Structures are given as structure tokens and as C-alpha cells.
Amino acid sequence: xxxxxxxxxxxxxxxxxxxxxxxxxxxxxxxxxxxxxxxxxxxxxxxxxxxxxxxxxxxxxxxxxxxxxxxxxxxxxxxxxxxxxxxxxxxxxxxxxxxxxxxxxxxxxxxxxxxxxxxxxxxxxxxxxxxxxxxxxxxxxxxxxxxxxxxxxxxxxxxxxxxxxxxxxxxxxxxxxxxxxxxxxxxxxxxxxxxxxxxxxxxxxxxxxxxxxxxxxxxxxxxxxxxxxxxxxxxxxxxxxxxxxxxxxxxxxxxxxxxxxxxxxxxxxxxxxxxxxxxxxxxxxxxxxxxxxxxxxxxxxxxxxxxxxxxxxxxxxxxxxxxxxxxxxxxxxxxxxxxxxxxxxxxxxxxxxxxxxxxxxxxxxxxxxxxxxxxxxxxxxxxxxxxxxxxxxxxxxxxxxxxxxxxxxxxxxxxxxxxxxxxxxxxxxxxxxxxxxxxxxxxxxxxxxxxxxxxxxxxxxxxxxxxxxxxxxxxxxxxxxxxxxxxxxxxxxxxxxxxxxxxxxxxxxxxxxxxxxxxxxxxxxxx
Numbered sequence: 001x002x003x004x005x006x007x008x009x010x011x012x013x014x015x016x017x018x019x020x021x022x023x024x025x026x027x028x029x030x031x032x033x034x035x036x037x038x039x040x041x042x043x044x045x046x047x048x049x050x051x052x053x054x055x056x057x058x059x060x061x062x063x064x065x066x067x068x069x070x071x072x073x074x075x076x077x078x079x080x081x082x083x084x085x086x087x088x089x090x091x092x093x094x095x096x097x098x099x100x101x102x103x104x105x106x107x108x109x110x111x112x113x114x115x116x117x118x119x120x121x122x123x124x125x126x127x128x129x130x131x132x133x134x135x136x137x138x139x140x141x142x143x144x145x146x147x148x149x150x151x152x153x154x155x156x157x158x159x160x161x162x163x164x165x166x167x168x169x170x171x172x173x174x175x176x177x178x179x180x181x182x183x184x185x186x187x188x189x190x191x192x193x194x195x196x197x198x199x200x201x202x203x204x205x206x207x208x209x210x211x212x213x214x215x216x217x218x219x220x221x222x223x224x225x226x227x228x229x230x231x232x233x234x235x236x237x238x239x240x241x242x243x244x245x246x247x248x249x250x251x252x253x254x255x256x257x258x259x260x261x262x263x264x265x266x267x268x269x270x271x272x273x274x275x276x277x278x279x280x281x282x283x284x285x286x287x288x289x290x291x292x293x294x295x296x297x298x299x300x301x302x303x304x305x306x307x308x309x310x311x312x313x314x315x316x317x318x319x320x321x322x323x324x325x326x327x328x329x330x331x332x333x334x335x336x337x338x339x340x341x342x343x344x345x346x347x348x349x350x351x352x353x354x355x356x357x358x359x360x361x362x363x364x365x366x367x368x369x370x371x372x373x374x375x376x377x378x379x380x381x382x383x384x385x386x387x388x389x390x391x392x393x394x395x396x397x398x399x400x401x402x403x404x405x406x407x408x409x410x411x412x413x414x415x416x417x418x419x420x421x422x423x424x425x426x427x428x429x430x431x432x433x434x435x436x437x438x439x440x441x442x443x444x445x446x447x448x449x450x451x452x453x454x455x456x457x458x459x460x461x462x463x464x465x466x467x468x469x470x471x472x473x474x475x476x477x478x479x480x481x482x483x484x485x486x487x488x489x490x491x492x493x494x495x496x497x498x499x500x501x502x503x504x505x506x507x508x509x510x511x512x513x514x515x516x517x518x519x520x521x522x523x524x525x526x527x
Contacts, residue, residue: 049088069081072115097260176203278501433502
């Protein structure tokens with residue numbers, strides 16, 4: 001058939017072809033039907049394109065493979081070949097910086113992953129790694145496309161492999177906006193941050209029906225893998241919000257605190273908060289009595305720029321705080337014991353939470369500030385049998401392995417192995433400061449006196465009076481605020497009101513820090 005013999009109705013010139021292209025694109029953008037869009041909205045969920053519009057700067061999105069369609073046959077698939085194949089991929093900008101994104105379109109095959117769908121995701125992941133820019137996934141899918149069989153499962157393998165390749169190279173953020181079941185849940189688990197929306201997003205390996213069939217337990221989808229469960233109990237979710245709009249706005253905020261890749265530093269801003277601002281409120285905020293609790297979050301508010309910071313894993317392992325903020329316009333990661341929860345002790349979950357955060361900061365060139373007020377590791381059979389030794393070693397390993405600037409500040413208690421693990425000078429902290437209220441020791445004075453002076457106390461006419469005297473003696477000899485400074489274990493004892501100024505000046509000095517690790521394929525961290 002010649003060009004002149006084209007079928008009736010087909011365009012024969014460039015203008016006609018362009019008009020046809022615009023018609024096809026409009027069809028792809030509109031999605032399968034208005035009914036499918038209404039059904040998505042009825043669930044309280046936005047469409048994939050509405051989510052991308054919220055995430056990226058206006059008119060910055062450039063779509064890739066919009067006209068891709070699957071080639072599968074059987075089970076009725078050959079009669080249903082929608083454009084995009086249920087996933088929208090491309091790039092745009094967030095505050096002017098390039099970000100790559102893919103978003104499952106639940107209106108098409110329930111967002112299920114097939115071969116073409118997976119290939120699109122593979123391509124955009126490869127582009128993000130090559131360009132050195134963050135990757136955000138907007139997840140709302142029903143898992144593997146069963147009709148395509150093992151080809152769909154292989155598609156997940158390609159995603160996991162790329163997640164691992166990109167780890168520590170570009171920031172990876174998973175935003176859960178719908179169901180994520182089975183093997184699909186492993187991709188978010190491999191990324192740096194996981195966001196979830198209450199009531200509409202769930203993550204689990206086996207669903208409620210399988211759980212009931214195997215164990216007899218009855219539970220809802222949200223009860224098994226909802227946002228609150230993963231934010232408070234499992235620790236899978238870093239951030240949980242009530243609605244998609246707030247969730248995606250916080251993703252934009254997080255991106256503003258992260259570098260594009262591991263070869264760049266986080267973006268600096270011009271601070272409006274004076275670097276030398278005194279914080280006299282700190283003199284009264286932290287009680288000198290080590291047994292009295294206080295809110296460490298208020299200390300962080302006082303020292304960061306404008307009191308603004310983003311807490312990671314806020315509702316999981318609350319006895320330790322991990323947060324991103326700015327000091328003097330420079331992004332910093334803050335790890336701090338929280339005396340309001342379990343007196344700020346380190347336990348299994350706190351160690352894991354802080355270790356992963358330290359690793360993330362080190363991977364993306366974010367200086368780490370550690371605020372210590374730690375009475376030790378949590379004692380107990382459950383902790384010991386649960387592996388507190390290896391879990392605590394994860395935090396120790398993460399700090400020892402970190403080459404970014406590291407500054408530690410001892411506010412009050414710093415006892416035993418927990419003091420060493422929390423970035424002490426002996427494991428490589430660049431600078432160590434302390435407040436005049438600090439107590440650095442192997443253990444608390446009462447416990448130490450009971451061990452060292454056990455015989456004298458037992459033989460005394462008044463054991464309690466002797467114990468009190470020995471406690472006082474131990475404190476005066478080994479636990480006074482300047483004991484560690486006199487031995488070079490603390491670089492300076494500072495006025496709490498000057499904490500912000502001291503830290504900002506120290507960060508400025510350490511800005512050009514360079515440290516090399518030994519040549520090796522990789523370490524073998526504790527598991």
C-alpha cells in the first residue's frame with residue numbers, strides 16, 4: 001500500500017499527525033474514565049497526576065514513556081491496553097532542583113505491576129542514578145499483575161536491585177498512598193525514608209486473610225499494616241500524616257534539607273536567626289538534678305535556626321530523637337537522648353533508629369550533632385535476649401564509620417557504655433563539649449558507691465549514713481563537671497546559653513574536614 005492509499009480518516013499531513021498526537025496525549029492524561037477517577041476520589045485519594053502536581057514545582061514535570069502499553073496476552077489483557085500501563089514516570093523540580101518521580105495509577109489495573117510497567121520504573125530509576133538526583137515513588141498499587149505471571153515478579157527484582165544500587169548515592173523517598181502488599185513492600189524498606197497516610201495506606205507481606213488462615217488471628221488491614229502501626233510499632237514508617245496534601249508538602253520540605261546526591265552538600269540558606277544568639281532559657285530548661293525529666297525537643301528548638309526542625313521516626317523509639325534542621329543556614333543531623341521517655345536510655349529500638357539515621361547523614365554529607373543525657377542501656381532479660389549487644393553495636397559501628405563532621409555535647413548524664421556509643425571522643429568525635437551540669441562516669445554515683453565501698457557500708461554502724469558519705473566522696477572525686485576536661489576527654493566546658501554560637505562556629509571550622517576510610521569492598525556491620 002502506498003502513502004496515497006492510507007486508510008480513510010487517518011491524517012495525511014504533519015498538522016493532522018500533530019493533532020492526532022495531542023488527542024492521544026489527552027487520552028493518556030485523562031486516564032481510563034471519569035468513573036475511575038470518581039472512584040479514586042471517593043476513597044479520599046488523589047489521582048497519580050494530582051499527586052505529582054502537588055510534589056513538583058508548577059509546570060516543571062516532564063513525562064517519560066507516556067504512550068507505553070503492555071504487550072501481554074491472555075486473560076483478556078489483549079483487549080485492554082491503556083496508555084502509561086498504570087504508572088506515570090518522569091522528572092521535574094522541587095524548589096528549582098531536579099527530582100525524579102514515578103507514581104502508580106490505581107485507576108489502571110489497580111496500579112498492579114506488569115512487565116511494561118516495571119520497565120518504565122527501571123528506566124526512571126536508572127535516569128535518576130545517572131543524573132545524580134533524588135527519586136520519589138508515589139506508591140498506590142495492588143502488587144504484581146497476576147495475569148502476567150513470573151514476568152511481573154521479575155520486574156520487582158529489577159526495582160530492588162536498583163534501590164540497592166542507588167542506596168547512599170541519591171536520596172530515595174517512598175510515599176505510601178494506597179496498598180502495598182507482598183514483595184512490593186520491600187522496595188520502600190530499601191529506601192531512605194517512608195511516608196504514609198492514615199486510613200488509606202497499608203504495608204504488609206501477608207494480608208489479613210492469609211494471617212487468619214495460617215494463625216487464626218483476625219485483624220483489619222490498618223490494624224496489620226496501617227500508618228500508625230508502622231510509625232509507632234514496627235518502625236517501618238518514618239513519617240505519618242492525616243491527608244495526602246500534608247504528606248506531600250512534608251516530602252517537599254524533606255527534599256529541601258537533602259543534597260541531590262552523595263557528591264554534593266545539602267543546600268545552604270541565608271539564616272535570619274543570628275548565629276551568636278544567646279539562649280538563656282537553657283539555663284532553666286535542663287534541671288541539674290539528673291533524676292528530673294525534661295523535654296529534649298525544647299533544647300533542640302533553642303539551638304537550631306528559628307526553632308525549625310524535622311523529626312524523623314518521631315513516634316517510634318521515643319527515648320531518642322533524630323532530626324534534621326539548620327544551624328547558621330547549614331543542614332545538620334541531630335541525635336539526642338530524650339529524658340521524657342524511659343529516662344533517655346538506649347535500648348534495641350533506639351539503637352537501630354539512631355544507627356540508620358547516622359548512616360543516612362554520613363552518606364549524604366550532613367554533619368552530626370549528638371546531645372547526650374544518657375543513663376546507660378536499658379537492663380532486662382528481654383533486652384539481653386533480644387540482642388541489645390548486637391543492636392547497640394549497630395549504633396557504635398555507624399558512628400565509628402562516619403566521616404562527616406561530628407560534634408557531641410554532654411548536657412547532663414553520660415554513663416557507662418552508652419556514653420562511649422553516643423559519639424564520645426574516644427570513637428572519633430571531632431569535638432566534644434559539655435555543660436557545667438555534666439556527669440561522665442562508668443555508672444551513677446549511688447551504684448558505684450555500692451560496688452566500691454560495699455564492705456565499708458556493710459560494716460558501718462549506720463550503713464545509710466556511710467553510703468551517703470561514700471556517694472558524696474565518689475561524686476567529688478570522679479564525677480565533678482571538670483574531671484573529663486582535665487583529662488582531655490572533653491574539649492571545653494561551655495555556658496549553656498552560648499551553645500548555639502559554639503556549635504555554629506565549630507561547624508564552620510569543620511566544613512572542610514576530609515577523612516578517608518581504609519580501602520575495602522565494604523564493612524560487615526552488626527546485624
